[in-house]
Amino acid sequence: xxxxxxxxxxxxxAASTIxxxxxxxxxxxxxxxxxxxxxxxxRVTIFLPNGSTPKEVEGFLKANHIAYxxxxxxxxxxxxxxxxxxxxxxxxxxxxLIFKFDQKGLLVNSSVEEVYTAW
Numbered sequence: 001x002x003x004x005x006x007x008x009x010x011x012x013x014a015a016s017t018i019x020x021x022x023x024x025x026x027x028x029x030x031x032x033x034x035x036x037x038x039x040x041x042x043r044v045t046i047f048l049p050n051g052s053t054p055k056e057v058e059g060f061l062k063a064n065h066i067a068y069x070x071x072x073x074x075x076x077x078x079x080x081x082x083x084x085x086x087x088x089x090x091x092x093x094x095x096x097l098i099f100k101f102d103q104k105g106l107l108v109n110s111s112v113e114e115v116y117t118a119w
Contacts, residue, residue, distance in 0.1 A: 021089070030093060032086040037095055040082070041112040044097065052107040054078065057099050066097070076101055091116045 047060055054070075061068045061080050068080035078099040086093035093114050100109040 030086040030088045033084070035082050035085050035095060037085075037112060037114050040095055040097075044110055044112055048099070048107060048110060050107055050109070054099075054101060054105060054107075057107065061097075068097075085114070091118050093117075 043064075044060075048057055057078055058068070058070065060066075066080045066082055068078060070078060078101070080097040080099075082095040082097075084092055085095050093116055096111075096113050096115045098111045099107055102108045
């Protein structure tokens with residue numbers, strides 16, 4: 001007689017757990033740790049205005065401990081990344097920075113965006 005209520009409780013707990021996991025998995029809720037896109041974008045705008053040189057961009061990235069690639073020989077573009085800035089059940093986030101330079105080697109455009117990697 002005690003078996004039916006026990007089985008019912010077990011089924012309800014299992015169903016609730018599965019439902020909770022599904023909600024968390026497809027939820028837009030992200031848990032941020034460290035750097036946020038808005039604050040980094042503001043700093044880039046303030047410290048690296050258009051006309052900045054690649055050396056100034058490198059100095060900014062080094063001072064802020066941001067990994068970057070300087071393997072492009074013509075220096076037309078520099079890409080940098082801040083890893084593991086947020087996470088959720090199904091993904092993690094990074095911040096990608098792209099700096100574009102003109103033929104004189106001066107900064108003409110920069111972008112700071114959150115990019116996602118699914119687990």
